[in-house]
Amino acid sequence: xxxxxxxxxxxxxxxxxxxxxxxxxxxxxxxxxxxxxxxxxxxxxxxxxxxxxxxxxxxxxxxxxxxxxxxxxxxxxxxxxxxxxxxxxxxxxxxxxxxxxxxxxxxxxxxxxxxxxxxxxxxxxxxxxxxxxxxxxxxxxxxxxxxxxxxxxxxxxxxxxxxxxxxxxxxxxxxxxxxxxxxxxxxxxxxxxxxxxxxxxxxxxxxxxxxxxxxxxxxxxxxxxxxxxxxxxxxxxxxxxxxxxxxxxxxxxxxxxxxxxxxxxxxxxxxxxxxxxxxxxxxxxxxxxxxxxxxxxxxxxxxxxxxxxxxxxxxxxxxxxxxxxxxxxxxxxxxxxxxxxxxxxxxxxxxxxxxxxxxxxxxxxxxxxxxxxxx
Ligand code: ATP
Ligand code: MG
Numbered sequence: 001x002x003x004x005x006x007x008x009x010x011x012x013x014x015x016x017x018x019x020x021x022x023x024x025x026x027x028x029x030x031x032x033x034x035x036x037x038x039x040x041x042x043x044x045x046x047x048x049x050x051x052x053x054x055x056x057x058x059x060x061x062x063x064x065x066x067x068x069x070x071x072x073x074x075x076x077x078x079x080x081x082x083x084x085x086x087x088x089x090x091x092x093x094x095x096x097x098x099x100x101x102x103x104x105x106x107x108x109x110x111x112x113x114x115x116x117x118x119x120x121x122x123x124x125x126x127x128x129x130x131x132x133x134x135x136x137x138x139x140x141x142x143x144x145x146x147x148x149x150x151x152x153x154x155x156x157x158x159x160x161x162x163x164x165x166x167x168x169x170x171x172x173x174x175x176x177x178x179x180x181x182x183x184x185x186x187x188x189x190x191x192x193x194x195x196x197x198x199x200x201x202x203x204x205x206x207x208x209x210x211x212x213x214x215x216x217x218x219x220x221x222x223x224x225x226x227x228x229x230x231x232x233x234x235x236x237x238x239x240x241x242x243x244x245x246x247x248x249x250x251x252x253x254x255x256x257x258x259x260x261x262x263x264x265x266x267x268x269x270x271x272x273x274x275x276x277x278x279x280x281x282x283x284x285x286x287x288x289x290x291x292x293x294x295x296x297x298x299x300x301x302x303x304x305x306x307x308x309x310x311x312x313x314x315x316x317x318x319x320x321x322x323x324x325x326x327x328x329x330x331x332x333x334x335x336x337x338x339x340x341x342x343x344x345x346x347x348x349x350x351x352x353x354x355x356x357x358x359x360x361x362x363x364x365x366x367x368x369x370x371x372x373x374x375x
Contacts, residue, residue: 005071005297007031010050012070013267014057015077016043017347018338019273022281023076023252024049026289032297033070037062044338046077057084065093074250074296076272078104079151089134095199095249095296096271102270103246103356107149111266115259117245119166119238119266122257123183127171137164141243144169145227146170148177154231154346155216160177160184188346190267191225192276194253196291196301203243204301205236206284206291209276217346220366221276223283223360227258227289234264242269251292253277259364275348282353283310308355311362317343319374326372327352330365 005011011027014021016038024045025032027204038050040057051069055062057080066073072093074084078101099367106356111121116195125136126149146167148157159170159180171179190211198205210225211218225232239254243247246252253274255267277288286302287292294302317321320343337350354369356362 004299009033009071010035010069011293011298011347012037012066012073013045013049014038014073014075014080016040016045016049016052016068017076018044018340019076020045021048021338022278022287022289022294022336023074023273025114026287027293030290032293035066037066047339047362054167057081058082060087063087064091072296074292075101078271083272084143094294095202095232096246096252097249100248101245101273104177104269105150105190107128107147107268108178109150111180112171112269114242114269115247117238117242119242119267119333120214120263121330122185123181127179127181129176129309130168133168137161137167140181140183145182145184146174146179147182148174148179149176153219155213158216174210174343176188176263185265187301188260188262190226190255191227191235191258192221192253192255192274193232193235193278194251194274194277194288195236195239196251196295196304197240197243198295198298199249199299200298201244203240204291204304205239206280206288206304208235208279211276215346217316218275218314220314220363221279222363223279223306223310226258226358228360230233231258238266250295251277251288260329270333270342275351276312278336278351279310279312279353280304281336283355302343309357309359309362311354311356311366313352313354314367315352315373316345317347317349322373326369330354330369332353332356332365333369 010033021044032047035051036051037043042120082102108126118333144161154215208225209221253270257265269335281287334353354362354366
């Protein structure tokens with residue numbers, strides 16, 4: 001199982017969203033064939049793959065077809081059932097493996113694993129039933145954030161907690177599903193590290209991105225991040241330790257908070273390329289999607305060096321239909337659209353990368369262009 005998978009081979013991806021689409025584009029330009037499995041007949045990645053297996057992730061016959069067609073299979077979506085990955089792994093290579101996804105699918109498992117690997121999560125307490133509420137509130141206090149343990153994304157399934165009563169109400173509102181109560185951190189800066197690792201254990205980190213969220217959704221990522229070199233080195237070391245502890249193969253994104261007190265806290269990880277790594281498409285020697293291809297195919301880690309300061313701006317369905325000339329009229333902006341036909345509020349439709357001589361100049365352009373798109 002150690003030989004490399006060379007161009008001409010067929011790569012599979014579970015999940016047909018924009019991350020799968022950008023993976024397909026990168027892998028195809030390197031000469032690979034692509035098969036996407038996704039239950040949506042209209043998926044962004046399915047539309048551009050060589051083949052789209054339109055089926056549920058639990059459909060064993062469809063999984064068998066995917067395994068039959070592919071030399072290696074990866075994921076772009078962390079909520080693929082572990083049983084499906086284990087099923088595929090009986091007949092083909094699957095990276096990342098079911099264990100990594102199972103850990104990332106559950107906030108409490110993820111935080112406990114990160115802590116064991118030497119990272120420091122924000123203080124948290126698992127709440128499985130009403131009986132846990134008093135102890136959780138006593139240990140975490142207020143302000144806090146209640147998050148559903150599974151299936152949260154873009155800040156969904158979260159509530160701000162100010163008292164034991166609001167905790168009780170919020171837990172009921174979430175339908176009594178398993179949750180974690182987290183201390184609300186006084187955040188100075190949010191950064192993320194994208195680490196790549198192949199089956200030989202060779203790894204490399206992309207430069208830290210400094211992330212700004214609006215309404216719980218990533219709005220901008222800027223690189224270089226305005227944090228000390230010691231802090232980015234520590235974050236890189238921690239992200240690499242996490243990948244090693246998981247014996248991870250593929251792309252792993254690790255989100256951190258830097259608190260007002262200067263602590264580096266682990267927030268969460270994503271076992272796939274990440275929105276905050278989209279800047280790599282235009283501002284690094286290797287993009288996170290080429291890197292994903294390299295890692296699952298057992299190729300050397302691509303050069304992660306930054307080639308230009310950059311600010312990435314997300315475009316959500318709220319601002320549709322934009323006047324594209326505001327973006328395309330600027331020679332230093334790269335536009336990326338995901339081919340989604342329906343624009344819903346909050347839905348990620350595309351992003352643009354502004355390249356400039358400094359992050360400050362890139363931000364000035366990004367802000368003026370974004371203001372025109374939304375006016
Ligand atoms: P995404 O899918 O966008 O990564 P998510 O739904 O998994 O989001 P989190 O990353 O847990 O959610 O939280 C989204 C944002 O909410 C964080 O990036 C941060 O800005 C804020 N946030 C989350 N947890 C805390 C916390 N404990 N203290 C302060 N702010 C927080
Ligand atoms: Mg997050």
